[in-house]
Amino acid sequence: MSESGLLPPAASARSSVCVTQTGEAYACSSDESLLRGMLRLGRKGIPVGCVNGGCGVCKVRIVEGGVRPLGPVSRAHVSVSEEAQGYTLACRAAPATASVLLEVAARLSKPFAKPPAAPVARSFPHAGAASAPALSPPSQPY
Numbered sequence: 654m655s656e657s658g659l660l661p662p663a664a665s666a667r668s669s670v671c672v673t674q675t676g677e678a679y680a681c682s683s684d685e686s687l688l689r690g691m692l693r694l695g696r697k698g699i700p701v702g703c704v705n706g707g708c709g710v711c712k713v714r715i716v717e718g719g720v721r722p723l724g725p726v727s728r729a730h731v732s733v734s735e736e737a738q739g740y741t742l743a744c745r746a747a748p749a750t751a752s753v754l755l756e757v758a759a760r761l762s763k764p765f766a767k768p769p770a771a772p773v774a775r776s777f778p779h780a781g782a783a784s785a786p787a788l789s790p791p792s793q794p795y
Contacts, residue, residue: 668748672698673716673756681748686723687713687755688743699757704744706730711743718753720746 666683670690677698681690688711691699702710709730716739726736726745740758 669752671754683747686744687746699743706742706745712758713743713755715739716754716756718750721749723747
């Protein structure tokens with residue numbers, strides 16, 4: 654037992670992980686990430702990206718149960734306040750309790766992606782108005 658009174662998780666302990674949106678459940682070892690456990694069994698409940706914490710696609714919220722970190726979580730994908738609400742990346746967390754209930758976060762866009770371009774206002778001639786002049790070909794070939 655450690656000084657804090659907590660026992661380290663057993664390497665061979667198995668947890669039952671359930672994805673709320675699909676109802677799909679799978680067994681996951683306490684020494685593998687929630688995402689790797691799902692992939693190992695060929696399941697598809699959590700979106701898969703880089704599997705190493707860089708893209709944020711596998712962002713989930715832990716609804717019930719507990720997880721332990723397998724490494725740092727990028728603040729570009731999970732803020733401190735989101736982490737306090739139970740959000741993490743499935744590729745960077747392992748189950749720490751006998752069962753874990755999670756929901757996949759709806760946001761799948763990258764925080765560093767360019768925002769969509771603003772729509773361009775276009776004017777079209779009204780019925781009865783003179784049409785636009787025809788364009789002439791360039792005077793020299795390209």
